[in-house]
Each structure stands twice: as C-alpha cells, then as structure tokens.
Amino acid sequence: MQALESSRRNFIKAGLAAIGALSAGGVTAQGKVNHKFDKIVDVIVVGSGFAGLAAALEAAEKGASVLLLEKMPVFGGNSAINGGAFAVAGSPLQEKEGIKDSPELMLQDMIKSGRGLSHVDLLKNIVYGTRPAFDFTVKYGVKYKPFVQHFGGHSVPRIMQTVESTGGGITRPLVEAARKQGVDLHTSAAMEDFIRDENGRVIGLVVREKFNFLQKDSGLVLNYGARKGIVIASGGFSQNVQFRKAIDPSLDEKLESTNHPGATGECLMAMLALGAMPIQLDQIQLGPWSSPDERGFGLVSQFNTIAGFPKGIMVDCRTGRRFVDELADRKARSDAILNQIDENGKPVYPICFVDSEGVKLAQTLKNGLKYGVIRKFDTLEELAKAYGIPTDNLIKQVNEFNEYVRNGKDEQFNRPLALAVEITKAPFYAARVWPKVHYCMGSVAINNRAQVLNVRDLKPIPGLYAAGEVTGGTHGASRLGGCAIADGLVTGRTAGAQVAAEPSQNLS
Amino acid sequence: MQALESSRRNFIKAGLAAIGALSAGGVTAQGKVNHKFDKIVDVIVVGSGFAGLAAALEAAEKGASVLLLEKMPVFGGNSAINGGAFAVAGSPLQEKEGIKDSPELMLQDMIKSGRGLSHVDLLKNIVYGTRPAFDFTVKYGVKYKPFVQHFGGHSVPRIMQTVESTGGGITRPLVEAARKQGVDLHTSAAMEDFIRDENGRVIGLVVREKFNFLQKDSGLVLNYGARKGIVIASGGFSQNVQFRKAIDPSLDEKLESTNHPGATGECLMAMLALGAMPIQLDQIQLGPWSSPDERGFGLVSQFNTIAGFPKGIMVDCRTGRRFVDELADRKARSDAILNQIDENGKPVYPICFVDSEGVKLAQTLKNGLKYGVIRKFDTLEELAKAYGIPTDNLIKQVNEFNEYVRNGKDEQFNRPLALAVEITKAPFYAARVWPKVHYCMGSVAINNRAQVLNVRDLKPIPGLYAAGEVTGGTHGASRLGGCAIADGLVTGRTAGAQVAAEPSQNLS
Structure with a gap:
C-alpha cells in the first residue's frame, strides 16, 4: 500500500485520522x-x-x-x-x-x-x-x-x-x-x-x-x-x-x-x-398470531399458537370463511391476514376461535379473558353476532371444517390436522388477530x-x-x-x- | 474518545493500525x-x-x-x-x-x-x-x-x-x-x-x-x-x-x-x-424476455420487448396456452416463466411469437433469424409442430387472443392491449424464452x-x-x-x- 512509503510524520497524522474516523462512527483501529x-x-x-x-x-x-x-x-x-x-x-x-x-x-x-x-x-x-x-x-x-x-x-x-x-x-x-x-x-x-x-x-x-x-x-x-x-x-x-x-x-x-x-x-x-x-x-x-387489542407479544399470541391455529379456525369477519391454512408458515399467514383490508385499506381483523376441548392447553386463556383480549361465548351464534360475522356462513364453515377433521383431510387449505379437534363443545373462545413485527x-x-x-x-x-x-x-x-x-x-x-x-x- | 488521551507514541501505532486495516480490506483513513x-x-x-x-x-x-x-x-x-x-x-x-x-x-x-x-x-x-x-x-x-x-x-x-x-x-x-x-x-x-x-x-x-x-x-x-x-x-x-x-x-x-x-x-x-x-x-x-439460445442480453430480448410481448403472445409449450400477462412487470413475468418446469425441475422454455404485422419494428429480427435464435414459420401449424405445442390448443389460444384484441379487453390476464395486433398475417416469428439476471x-x-x-x-x-x-x-x-x-x-x-x-x- 502506498501509505507504507510515507514518512513517520505521516504515521502520526494517520493516527489522528483513525481517531477522526472513530468519532465519525467509523471503525476503531487502535493497534x-x-x-x-x-x-x-x-x-x-x-x-x-x-x-x-x-x-x-x-x-x-x-x-x-x-x-x-x-x-x-x-x-x-x-x-x-x-x-x-x-x-x-x-x-x-x-x-x-x-x-x-x-x-x-x-x-x-x-x-x-x-x-x-x-x-x-x-x-x-x-x-x-x-x-x-x-x-x-x-x-x-x-x-x-x-x-x-x-x-x-x-x-x-x-x-x-x-x-x-x-x-x-x-x-x-x-x-x-x-x-x-x-x-x-x-x-x-x-x-x-x-x-x-x-x-x-x-x-x-x-x-x-x-x-x-x-x-x-x-x-x-x-x-x-x-x-x-x-x-x-x-x-x-x-x-x-x-x-x-x-x-x-x-x-x-x-x-x-x-x-x-x-x-x-x-x-x-x-x-x-x-x-x-x-x-x-x-x-x-x-x-x-398477535392481537390488535394488546401491546407487544401479549397473551393472544400464545392462545393462537397453542390452541386457535392448531385446534380451531380463523375466519374473515365479512364472510365467516377461512382464508388461509392456519398452520402455513408465518409469511404466508401474515401476508394473508394483511390482505384482510376494506376498500379504504383499513384492517378488517380476522377472528380465530376454538372450542372448550381445543382450548385446554392454552395457559394464557385465564389472563386473556381477564384483560378482555380473549372472549368467551356459549354458542357459535353469539360469537358470530359479537364480531358481526354472518351466522349461517360461520356455522356452515364450522361444519365443513369438522368434517375435514373427521376425514383427516382439509379440503380447503390442506392444513395438517394431526392436532385438530372438531369444533363442537361450548363454550367457545375467540380473539381478534393482526400481525406484528x-x-x-x-x-x-x-x-x-x-x-x-x-x-x-x-x-x-x-x-x-x-x-x-x-x-x-x-x-x-x-x-x-x-x-x-x-x-x-x-x-x-x-x-x-x-x-x-x-x-x-x-x-x- | 479515549484514544485522545494517548501518547504521541500511540498515535504512531494507531497509524500503523490504520494501514493494517487497509490491507485487510478496511477503510483508508489517511487524514x-x-x-x-x-x-x-x-x-x-x-x-x-x-x-x-x-x-x-x-x-x-x-x-x-x-x-x-x-x-x-x-x-x-x-x-x-x-x-x-x-x-x-x-x-x-x-x-x-x-x-x-x-x-x-x-x-x-x-x-x-x-x-x-x-x-x-x-x-x-x-x-x-x-x-x-x-x-x-x-x-x-x-x-x-x-x-x-x-x-x-x-x-x-x-x-x-x-x-x-x-x-x-x-x-x-x-x-x-x-x-x-x-x-x-x-x-x-x-x-x-x-x-x-x-x-x-x-x-x-x-x-x-x-x-x-x-x-x-x-x-x-x-x-x-x-x-x-x-x-x-x-x-x-x-x-x-x-x-x-x-x-x-x-x-x-x-x-x-x-x-x-x-x-x-x-x-x-x-x-x-x-x-x-x-x-x-x-x-x-x-x-x-431473454433467450436460453444465446448468451447475454442477446437479440431475442429486444425482439420480445418491441414485438413479442406487446404485439404477440407467450405460451406454455405443453398446453399452447398463455400463462401470464405478457406486459406484467418483470418480476411477475420472470416468476411465472421460472415456474415453467417439468416434474424434475428442468425448464420447459415457453415460446413467444408474433405475426408479420406485429414484428415490423423489431430491428433485431434479421440477425435473430440469421443466428437461429428467432425462427420464421409460414403457418401456426408449422410453429406448433416445431416446438411440440398441441396444434389445436395453440390455434384456439390465438383465436381467443385475437378476439380480445378486437374487443379491446384481455379476458385471460387483463393485459393492456394498446399496441396489440391480431395474430393473423403469415409468416410468424417465434423465440424460446428464459430469464437472466x-x-x-x-x-x-x-x-x-x-x-x-x-x-x-x-x-x-x-x-x-x-x-x-x-x-x-x-x-x-x-x-x-x-x-x-x-x-x-x-x-x-x-x-x-x-x-x-x-x-x-x-x-x-
């Protein structure tokens, strides 16, 4: 390198330069x-x-x-x-x-x-x-x-x-x-x-x-x-x-x-x-799997990963229909959820829910209910009403899904059903969903x-x-x-x- | 910075360090x-x-x-x-x-x-x-x-x-x-x-x-x-x-x-x-728009951008059907073409072609024909045969496309048809297509x-x-x-x- 040809005096200056580089956010080269x-x-x-x-x-x-x-x-x-x-x-x-x-x-x-x-x-x-x-x-x-x-x-x-x-x-x-x-x-x-x-x-x-x-x-x-x-x-x-x-x-x-x-x-x-x-x-x-109703990772994330997604279903509020494999990878699911927007680009939060059998392992359920970020319903009709979901559509979707579980094959999105259960036993537990970084x-x-x-x-x-x-x-x-x-x-x-x-x- | 407290001798060493950093691919800080x-x-x-x-x-x-x-x-x-x-x-x-x-x-x-x-x-x-x-x-x-x-x-x-x-x-x-x-x-x-x-x-x-x-x-x-x-x-x-x-x-x-x-x-x-x-x-x-039959940017790229894509159509060889809006953005088209693979993952090169009216402005046509990377056919039947495309399907696809051009609306992929022409006048010109970085x-x-x-x-x-x-x-x-x-x-x-x-x- 050309600097090797420089005089001792230049080394001194170069030293000063290195310090300058440090103060400017550069690399500290202290030797x-x-x-x-x-x-x-x-x-x-x-x-x-x-x-x-x-x-x-x-x-x-x-x-x-x-x-x-x-x-x-x-x-x-x-x-x-x-x-x-x-x-x-x-x-x-x-x-x-x-x-x-x-x-x-x-x-x-x-x-x-x-x-x-x-x-x-x-x-x-x-x-x-x-x-x-x-x-x-x-x-x-x-x-x-x-x-x-x-x-x-x-x-x-x-x-x-x-x-x-x-x-x-x-x-x-x-x-x-x-x-x-x-x-x-x-x-x-x-x-x-x-x-x-x-x-x-x-x-x-x-x-x-x-x-x-x-x-x-x-x-x-x-x-x-x-x-x-x-x-x-x-x-x-x-x-x-x-x-x-x-x-x-x-x-x-x-x-x-x-x-x-x-x-x-x-x-x-x-x-x-x-x-x-x-x-x-x-x-x-x-x-x-996170919720717009709480800050940070929150309680819903774990409710969804442990219960809602593997054992329940997630639906579009406007149609009562599933719109993605709830066990797809995170990118596929987040992209699909972020597409749930109205004509003005505003989020239409999907609902993820599970029955009383599917919810059993969800440890955050108790606190989720306490803080209102997870809600409990005695019937699917009540659940539909609470979120403005067309009731008949939702019942139809649940019945279809239950049949998939019985047959061991998800005809809608080919989701693996190893852990899935039929959504039948009241009460039902639901949360609103929106992605976070x-x-x-x-x-x-x-x-x-x-x-x-x-x-x-x-x-x-x-x-x-x-x-x-x-x-x-x-x-x-x-x-x-x-x-x-x-x-x-x-x-x-x-x-x-x-x-x-x-x-x-x-x-x- | 702490180094400011150092002695003159350390500045000399720091100078040497800066030179060392250069030889290791670092930033030259010469002052x-x-x-x-x-x-x-x-x-x-x-x-x-x-x-x-x-x-x-x-x-x-x-x-x-x-x-x-x-x-x-x-x-x-x-x-x-x-x-x-x-x-x-x-x-x-x-x-x-x-x-x-x-x-x-x-x-x-x-x-x-x-x-x-x-x-x-x-x-x-x-x-x-x-x-x-x-x-x-x-x-x-x-x-x-x-x-x-x-x-x-x-x-x-x-x-x-x-x-x-x-x-x-x-x-x-x-x-x-x-x-x-x-x-x-x-x-x-x-x-x-x-x-x-x-x-x-x-x-x-x-x-x-x-x-x-x-x-x-x-x-x-x-x-x-x-x-x-x-x-x-x-x-x-x-x-x-x-x-x-x-x-x-x-x-x-x-x-x-x-x-x-x-x-x-x-x-x-x-x-x-x-x-x-x-x-x-x-x-x-x-x-x-590039071709697997030539190196680099080549002659086909311009044939496709000026003629094949805006005035002709691109089809899957196996079906004779279009598979993407030929005027979609580059990512959409490249992704679609890269999906044209057989069961072993090998490319099935799509064919882009245009008629003698559509080809008029393609300056690279002459050299493309000379080097065999663009081919000329007197009939669509000959074109189909040359690339192993099911002939009936191809004729059907061309007729459908021509109707879209007449009606001003692409019913398949909603491609803008401002520059499109009906594919009718022999001879026809075709090239194989595969993306390049x-x-x-x-x-x-x-x-x-x-x-x-x-x-x-x-x-x-x-x-x-x-x-x-x-x-x-x-x-x-x-x-x-x-x-x-x-x-x-x-x-x-x-x-x-x-x-x-x-x-x-x-x-x-």
Whole structure:
C-alpha cells in the first residue's frame, strides 16, 4: 500500500485520522495499544439471549475465560420474553409419542419456508444441532412441558415448550449455569465499537459500563480486550422503527413489534460499519398470531399458537370463511391476514376461535379473558353476532371444517390436522388477530463456524463471531416458529466452541 | 474518545493500525496527507454509464473540474449495451400521439411494481426528472425513434428508444459532450478504496490506473483528491456470481446474466466497507424476455420487448396456452416463466411469437433469424409442430387472443392491449424464452440529494454521492423496463449538481 512509503510524520497524522474516523462512527483501529485495555479475557460475548448464553457457556466449558455483556438492566434480551417454544428434531417426547421426525425432515420444512433464499449449509448446522442443544438445556435444568406441539410450517409436531411458556425458562437457568462456570456477567454494559489490531483482527471492544439504554451517550467508556475473539449475539432490530423503515418502508410506525425495547440493532450496525457482509436485511418477519387489542407479544399470541391455529379456525369477519391454512408458515399467514383490508385499506381483523376441548392447553386463556383480549361465548351464534360475522356462513364453515377433521383431510387449505379437534363443545373462545413485527431473518453473513464474513471478499473477519438473530440468511424469506431458539442455541454453541479453540493473541 | 488521551507514541501505532486495516480490506483513513495526492480536482466520478456521465456533465456545466474514472477499457459500462429504452413521463412524442401521461401516473406504476418496498421520495425525484433528463440528452445530440413503446408494468406507452436500439446511443454522445465540457476521462482506471479526512469526510480515492479488469492487482496505484466530493456510479453486481449467490442462493451459476463482464460490484463493496447503509441487496431482477439460445442480453430480448410481448403472445409449450400477462412487470413475468418446469425441475422454455404485422419494428429480427435464435414459420401449424405445442390448443389460444384484441379487453390476464395486433398475417416469428439476471434493485441507501447514508445513523457520509444502479431501495421488489435510464440520468444529474454545490475542501 502506498501509505507504507510515507514518512513517520505521516504515521502520526494517520493516527489522528483513525481517531477522526472513530468519532465519525467509523471503525476503531487502535493497534497494539494493549496497556490501554481496562480488562482482558479470552472471549467476550455481547448479548444474553439464547445465543449469547449458549456461546458463553460453551466457551467457558472449554476452559476459556469469558466476559458477557448485556446492554439492558436485566439478562435474557428478547429471548426471555419469547414463547419458549423450541423446535427439536428427534426429541425424547417425539419418540415416546411415536412421532417420526428427523433433522432432514426439519431441514426440508425450513427450506420450503425460506422460499429459495435460505442458506442450506447454515440450516443443516441448526437441524442437526437441535437434539444436542435440547440435551444441553436439560443438563442445565431447563424444564419442558410433557407434550409436543405442532406449529405452522412444520410437517410434524416437534415443538418443545418450557413449563413457564416463555424463553425465560431457558435464559434464567443458563444465566445461573454461566455464573457457576465462572462467566463474568455484566448488565447495563453496551458495546460501542470494535478494536482491531494491525492485521485487521478484532481484539476488543469499546464498552459503556453503567449504560442506560434510554441515553445513548451514558455510562463509563472502557476498553476490553479479547485474546481469542468476540461473539456478537445481540439479536434483531424489530424495535428500531427508523432503521427497519429505511429498509422496508411498509414497516413503519403503524405496525407494532412483539419485541423487547432493546431490540434496536446497534451491534449489527457496528458490524456493518466494520465491513461485515449484509444479507437479506429486508427479510423481516411479522408474527401472524398477535392481537390488535394488546401491546407487544401479549397473551393472544400464545392462545393462537397453542390452541386457535392448531385446534380451531380463523375466519374473515365479512364472510365467516377461512382464508388461509392456519398452520402455513408465518409469511404466508401474515401476508394473508394483511390482505384482510376494506376498500379504504383499513384492517378488517380476522377472528380465530376454538372450542372448550381445543382450548385446554392454552395457559394464557385465564389472563386473556381477564384483560378482555380473549372472549368467551356459549354458542357459535353469539360469537358470530359479537364480531358481526354472518351466522349461517360461520356455522356452515364450522361444519365443513369438522368434517375435514373427521376425514383427516382439509379440503380447503390442506392444513395438517394431526392436532385438530372438531369444533363442537361450548363454550367457545375467540380473539381478534393482526400481525406484528417479530423477527429479522436478515443481518450479517456467517459461515458454518459462526464466523462473520467480510463484504469485500466473503472471508471471515478474524476474531469475530456471531450467533442467533443477529446473523442473517439462514432462514431466508420466513423463519418457522420454534426455530429462533433452535438457531440461537445451536449457533451460540457453535460460536462458543469455535472461539474457544482460537489461538490466544498476546495483548499484554 | 479515549484514544485522545494517548501518547504521541500511540498515535504512531494507531497509524500503523490504520494501514493494517487497509490491507485487510478496511477503510483508508489517511487524514491530511495532502502532498501525497497525485492529482486534485473538484469532483471525481466513478463509472461511465448513464449515471456517471450525467453526473460528470452536470457538475462540469456548473463549473466544477471533473475527473471521470472507468475501470473497463471502454466507456459506457453496462449502459452501452442496454436496450436504449427510456421511460419518459410527458415526452413530446406522447403529446403528439395523444397519449395522456404524467409523472404522477408513472409514479403509481413504479410504486405498484415495487410491492411496498420502494422509497416513494426517491421515485418522485426520478419521475419528475424524466422529461428534463430527456431534454438534456436531446441537447447533447441523442436521437430517438419516432414512436413511443409500451413496456410491461407501465399503464401507458411511454418508452422512448434510441435510434441505435442501445444505450450506447446515449452514452456515446454524452462521452463526447463531457470531453467538450473539459471532463478528464480515464478508461482502465479502477477505484480501490476511499480516502477520508480527520472528520470522516470522503476527500479522495485510491485508484489503479492502467488497470486490467481481469487482474485485480494490476495497474499503478495513485491517490486522487476531490475538493468537493465523489460520485459513485459504478452500476450493479449481476455478473459477480459469488456475491449474488451469497445474497440469494437461488441465483447461482446456472443462471446467466444480461450484463457486461464488469458488473461485479467492487465499488458497492467499498462503500459498504466504509459504513454505507445497505438496502434490499437481495432484490435482484431477472429479465423475463431473454433467450436460453444465446448468451447475454442477446437479440431475442429486444425482439420480445418491441414485438413479442406487446404485439404477440407467450405460451406454455405443453398446453399452447398463455400463462401470464405478457406486459406484467418483470418480476411477475420472470416468476411465472421460472415456474415453467417439468416434474424434475428442468425448464420447459415457453415460446413467444408474433405475426408479420406485429414484428415490423423489431430491428433485431434479421440477425435473430440469421443466428437461429428467432425462427420464421409460414403457418401456426408449422410453429406448433416445431416446438411440440398441441396444434389445436395453440390455434384456439390465438383465436381467443385475437378476439380480445378486437374487443379491446384481455379476458385471460387483463393485459393492456394498446399496441396489440391480431395474430393473423403469415409468416410468424417465434423465440424460446428464459430469464437472466439483469438488474440489482438493492445497494446502498441514498437520500433525495443522492448523498450516501451512513448505516449507524442514516445521515449522509460527507463528500460521498451515488447514482444509478449502485443506489438501492428506489424501485423496491421490481424495476420497470425503461426506468434504468430514467434512474441513471436523473440521479446522476442530481448527484452532479449537488456535489458541484459543495464547499471546496482545502486539500493543498
């Protein structure tokens, strides 16, 4: 490079320039200024969801000293508030219930859902890793419900769900396990930028400790070094309206998100500014099961996934007719629901309902009824009247559907009916449905080893790993339900094992 | 920043680090090392297609000294080999022919084609700029055919086409005009990286002169400074199979591209590595009018756009039936054609054909017949036999279509029939059809002033402009035909005018 021919004086100026680049939001390229690190460990993990905790634990199990940074005041990120549903290909409970499943079958389901955009090598890593990751969580004390569920887009029931019905049922035990393994866990600690050495290797982070996520420049700026590498597991950007709207103008303020307020993507942006390869950033998933009658993920989402969709039906209020396979993948369902608009483009919220037999496993029913977001009806006629559905049409639709259940074949939408029940037993339970921004399929590109790729040559950026939702291209156009936990835990474990096996850099 | 507290010795090390970052593909941050610039001008433009030439001319007209760099051995880039079709809302010829059109009507067509992903503010800039850009080309000697054409997805005929039937009919006169305006034009000159000052402003480029595009490290490395700014107009990456496949695995080696071999996206990658906001990179357009019987854009593409699609019909060989609106937007048509596969997933190439009346304006007919990629038949029966189409079905389909033309309404696909003719007069002309990778809708984000936006805050990167295909998000999921020239010329002129109005930086 021409600059190598420059004089020593120019090196000084170049140094000033590098600092200038930092203040302008560029890459921190600080070189061997090791004495300036306020702390040095083997591995730094950013984020404390499924992926971050799995990476930290895996690296610590392999003997690395690990520092885990969480920008929010509590651990768990968005994982802690997700539904705790984990797609496992070949779980003990599937075996017990005689459900024939395999990683290859799960792979085919995920490929179909990805609509040609998914990266099969990355999917393979995940599907084959689900059973080991499941055992990994059980080893650390995670408890699952004693039945397997059937989520949309999966060809067989393969969803294991935590007894708590939230991802917190996984993140809490993993936080405890990480502590026991000696991981140094910091809340309110936000990464601000990367530190690289003279070869471009990522060797540390500029971090704000005592960070208040409502105030971007808050906290104390420190430099942390990582001898082996960094794992970014910072999740998605569903709550960053400005960023998601720049990417897809249709996802503006009018659409809510199911995510926690910290899902704002700063670490993704820092990786992109470092030269990481962006991939399919505009593939953003809407959750099809949420309700316009409550904020965030809410209570209806789980009512629908566990009862309404697999055991009941969803109808257009104007016609009383079903309009989509209630177990299609999320994109197909969200697209179909978003088409339920009147002549002025205003939403006509569809109704999803189930009978008293189908509702049995829905744990959020009680609170849903209490807050009025789920409603109870003694007859289908009352239900129809309450939502302005033509009664005769609705009864006809229910009778048709019940016949499909008896015959084992959905003549309308070819929905898998493994878990379906006839809608006959009063009372009936119903909720209004409208999609919310839920998951970012796109982000930075990684390889099978969870190494982040450089945009200029698609080779790994030395020292930089990523896992979970902050990695992109795996799922393509639509991620299947239960596969966020699968992705987070498996790629987190991959990243943790890989980074722990890196040679130690001499930072002192 | 913490590094400001460092000693002079650390600045030296940071300088070395910055150089290290460069060699690893990072951002060149060279600061005020002005005496190292081998050349300093007001404005540097990278790329010599529609956008680059328009930017260079506009900046030069406004009094700026301009250097234009083209990495290939000839000027014009992919623009020179495109079809020379320019969508103009409100052209003199439309007025003469009584075709009612307006920028707002064109805007609505483009919004529809974008499927919710287009950025309306950027589209507005383009549609209102088409007539002024058209006049700009006429002023510099571009000649257009004396009739208006109707391309897919446009609600009225609004395509002006150069008499040469190629974009070279525009780029050649603009190159001459740029020379006359004093623009310093270099071929075989490739930009390698950006040079920024201490505030992060882009002030120059690392350039390889005497570059051989087949050898990445060829040529002489020089540093060029730009007092006012840089305009990147380097086009798309359709020919970079590794990069496009990383983004969308379905666009692999099996799909050809219509583009010139230089459409490989290095400047895009350099902007992304600099921290530019990526936008919709996976929105990649396939051209629906190309032929599997020839390489590249070929002769059939123009036969189809000028004759086969607006005046003939396209049928499934197995059924003799039409299967898509031949004037739908490119995405709808490409998706429909790619669905024409047999049970093993192999292409069943559809046939597009037209009669001797409809073919009249197809200039590539003669060479198409000569090279056997277009075939001539005395009867429809012979045509059917040659391609294995059930004859009766084909005759029936033609008769139905002819009735639609007589009645002015396409009962099958609601295609606009303004330019359609009854298919009756022998001989008939036919070609096989299969899509090719054609245009990158996604790239880096710009604002209305053609300023490139930073990924971390969506604010402009000082000194950096972009125009044409290397900008993303304008067209969304599908760009309409004739709108590449519109986009290139209009955003190029915007970038040229804006950069010329920047205050001059003191680089000496």
